[in-house]
Amino acid sequence: AVILVAGLVVYNRLYDSGVILRAKTAASSENFKGSGTMMAYFYNTQYQSYYSYFSYLGIQTGTSLKSQACSFLSDGGSWFDYFMSNTESYVANMLELCEGAHEAGITLDADDKAAIEENIDALEETAKAYGYNAKTYLLMTMSNPVSVGDVRKCMELNALAQKYYNSYMDSLSYTDEQIEAYYNENSVTQADVDA
16 A cells, blocks of 8 residues: 555656656657647647637636537537647647658758747746746646746747748749639639529
């Protein structure tokens, strides 16, 4: 019994510190991966982006999202399922863009890394303004043991994905005639809508 209790204490401490989530690969592509703590960061980013709309959506903040049905899901499911599905799609798309960057030889340069460090500094300043260190602030806002290192890795993947996306979009060029031809071939007529 003593060994079992000691084992549970050790497991709980490892879980609370983030070691277990950090060691778990939650999403991956050929050359990139995201840990469980990184997925928690992306999930909480999704959650926070909707937070100001909760009252309009009928989401009760004092109740677990897992027990609240989501009207956006046609097959049924909870708001937790909805946010997790969005997070998984976001991370999959981000990793796909990172793979594109890898294939194109695009990497983060010193300016990109400096911008990420500015964001980390801003996070630490925000934590300090509330009277916390960054570790405690992240634990309170993420409800998971997400570290500053996890946030940095997430920002690096985001920055790489965005850099590749911008590069790809900038490489596209179409003439006015090509755009008009595409529009004419693919426009929806009123007859199509009525059909």
